[in-house]
Amino acid sequence: MAPVQQIRVGVVGVGTMGSQVLRQLAMRGIEATGFERFELGHDRGAAGGQTRIFRIAYKEGGRYVPLLRAARRAWLELEERTGQRLFEPHGALTVGSAEDSDVRTVLEVARQWSIDGELVEESAYPQHRLFEGDLAFLDREGGLLHPARAVRAASSCALEAGASVHTGTYVEEVSESRTGVAVHYRREGRRHTEHFDQVIVCTGPWIGEAFPMLRRAVEVRRAVLCWFAGTDPGYWAPQRFPVGMRRSDGENRFSFFPDVGDGVKINLHVEKSTVPDPERLDPVVDTGYLRRVTSAVTRCLPGLRAEPLSVRTYMEGYTEDNHGIIGRVPGSPNILAMGGFSGHGFKLSPVFAEAVADLVCEGRTEWSVEHLGIERIAA
Structure with a gap:
């Protein structure tokens, strides 16, 4: 799918959510760059622990069922595309x-x-x-899902589709600028800055470090x-x-x-x-x-x-209600946050990533993710 306009998008954190978002953006022809502090598929964040459960009969409620069924299809498609046993x-x-x-x-x-x-x-x-x-x-x-393998598979597809990834990179600050969004980061001891039209921050347990407003909420x-x-x-x-x-x-x-x-x-x-x-x-x-x-x-x-x-x-x-956060950060309309998925976000990451890519490219999404809006947390 060709984007409506050519934009540059940064993705901070190439783990559970970031790898899927990067893939979605690259598949749409978006010039996307990922920033990952560790190696791809590391186990320091929420995707750690070797395996994750996937279920459709969901104790979190029926509103997730359409999302879960779409996610199941997405996992099987990614598995077929990469030849990796993911699900x-x-x-x-x-x-x-x-x-x-x-x-x-x-x-x-x-x-x-x-x-x-x-x-x-x-x-x-x-x-x-x-x-x-x-x-x-x-x-x-x-x-059963294999998370480390899945993160690497999604990242590999993103790279094949034209995305780029900086590993071993510590992002110090993400801020709105006159020309969009500036990402300030350190790599190999040197400080760098890159500018984007929009940035998605999905740093898992570190989401509160990027957004002080989320420290108490997550x-x-x-x-x-x-x-x-x-x-x-x-x-x-x-x-x-x-x-x-x-x-x-x-x-x-x-x-x-x-x-x-x-x-x-x-x-x-x-x-x-x-x-x-x-x-x-x-x-x-x-x-x-x-x-x-x-x-x-x-x-x-x-x-x-x-x-x-x-x-x-x-x-x-x-989060307090055990549902994740997806949305544009109040006061920073070109920065989106994804986080606080409360132990059950991994299985849904392909669909959540598609919803975020929709928001970036089209300003709206058909996926029912309203209950994950950042407004309920930031109010």
Whole structure:
């Protein structure tokens, strides 16, 4: 698609969102330049942790279903274009109490939107121990995403379409100028400035550093992920142990991910600690937390060994309503912000990127992203 007019666009942060935005812009013939502080596909931001869940029967509500279905098509198209395995379509499970609000929402969304799925017996996925009152629902349209691989694939497509990327680049300031937007950055110890007509800032946990107005609106939280070994790795492979979430009573609440080489990943859904400074993410995990994770695993997934193989910490940005932010920054009409996706933005990144590219090129988008407007945060 040829742009209405030739413009230059900068993209600050070439991670989850930035790689997809850069690709969308380049495919439309826009002269686009990305700025990435680390290497492409790094694991320091919200895309870290090796794997991500994709589901259509969404606990966040039915308004996301059309976006999710479009995102699923986009992931498969990107996979076909690059020849990289990015999405493993083996379904997504919801396991838990029939009385849990998240479980009820998943079932209601599946019913309202005629999602391909069904309630399954415990014997279908015997890795899970179901308690009295529990059920298991398989969303056949769900699956597993490989984030680092996906970021590199989207970036590669952007480069092939004519975009450019500066890695190892620290952006110090993005500001409106008489000629558009100035991006001031350091690379190899030297300070540089480039000028653009518009700039999109999508720096994940660092979004508040770019926009002080978002520091209080986007809370950076630490995610502690644990990997566990099973006696038979094939028993926990994606084809036999789909990705999903657990919502049983008590502290039996977590997301689970199949073994893709390093063990079964578990993310315990308890209150996360805040990260005051993204530059100083605390890697130390206390033994009390590890006991809680291990207890949940022992109760719900008895085929896994009790002690984790590895434990790693990551960061994600959360808004008060757990919905992301997309929009033009108040007072800076040529700067757009994307951030605060609250742990569920990765799967939707191709569609969110298309919406932002629409805003840049056409000033409007047909995608239903009004609930992500920055106005609700900045008001």
